[in-house]
Amino acid sequence: MAAHYDVLIVGGGIAGLSLAAALAGRCSVALVEAEQELAYHTSSRSARQLIPSYGPPVVQELTVRTLELMAALDRHLPEPVLTPRSFMLIGSEADVSAEASGHMQPITVDRALELCPALLPGTFAAAGLDTGSFGCNAPLLLAGHRKRAVAAGVDIITGARVHSAQRLGSGWQVGAGAEGLETAVLVNAAGAWADELAVISGVEKLGLQPYRRTAAIAAVGHPLPADTPMVAAADNSFYFRPDGADVLISPSETVPSGPEDARPRPGDVERLVEKLNSFTSLGITGIRRAWTGLRTEAADGVPVAGFDAEAAGFYWLAGQGGYGFQTSAAMAELAADQILAGPQGLSAGSEGPESRTARALAATRWSIRR
Secondary structure, X not given: OOEEEEEEEEOOOHHHHHHHHHHEOOEOEEEEOOOOOOOOOHHHOOXXXXXXXXXXXXXXXXHHHHHHHHHHHHOOOOOOOEEEOOEEEEEOHHHHHHHOOOOOEEEOHHHHHHHOXXXXXXXXXXXXXXXXXXXXXXXXXXXXXXXXXHHOOOEEEOOOOEEEEEEEOOEEEEEEOOEEEEEEEEEEOOHHHHHHHHHHOOOOOOOOEEEEEEEEEEEEOOOOOOOOOEEEEOOOOOEEEEEOOEEEEEOOOOEEOOXXXXXXXXXXXXXXXXXXXXXXXXXXXXXXXXXXXXXEEOOOOOOEEEEOOOOOOEEEEEOEHHHHHHHHHHHHHHHHHHHHHOHHXXXXXXXXXXXXXXXXXXXXXXXXXX
């Protein structure tokens, strides 16, 4: 006999775990993850920075709400998930102006050099600073979501890749690993594999595209002060931030990829080290470890959260791009409310801010349904 649940979430990264915790105790929930451990792919390979000035307007709105929800969560944890850490953009005046938003204030080059003494004078012409940005203890956040979900009765099944899914009657019948499951709502939180899950389920793909993003922990001859902002080039050619006595660095590449267990490509990190050693006084002496994650995006660059246009009971929670952690709590809140209300329970005709956000994220929006 197949186990039956009200909601089955496919994907054990930050999106799926956040939703499992948000739904826990409100309905019966199972989460299945293809890998043997949760958050194995992109969610364990993030920059761990929440930046209100980063992303399109709806992402910035979700980030502000996520920060509110995480701040409330911090009050109940032995150590904080969030730690204040400013975010600074540097580059040409045109690039900084194009990338800055209402959450970021322009600062002088001299002030930027004070905030990050490793930057070399003459290497950039303009800067902006977001003082509302936070570092995120991603492992603690993920563990907290799992703990709350399990405590409230969510079944979490790892090593269970979905190999079949079909709509039967008023629900879905799903095969995942050796498990047979039935559910009223099937949530696609499969990250880079979200379109593949749609195909398995007989659902039209959204054209979600994974992109590579590499990062590394570098040993340096001149460590950054702990309060140094995260620094990013406004032309998206690199970023770096303190990581204890080391520095986290990234070439910020956006290279299309298929869904895979991504790994750094030869030369990517080496070229970045050469660039940063000419751009800063960090004095990078070696690489302790390097990794590559996949940032999956919809065609319009906005995350997707909502019921499918045609497949009843199929809910998309995907395409978070590089905004997964910083939008996670707000997207889980919205998704949980929509799932519990059902497709007919959404206030599509309302003009309130929540419904505008829902429409901006909807899987039915014209900008990804061409």
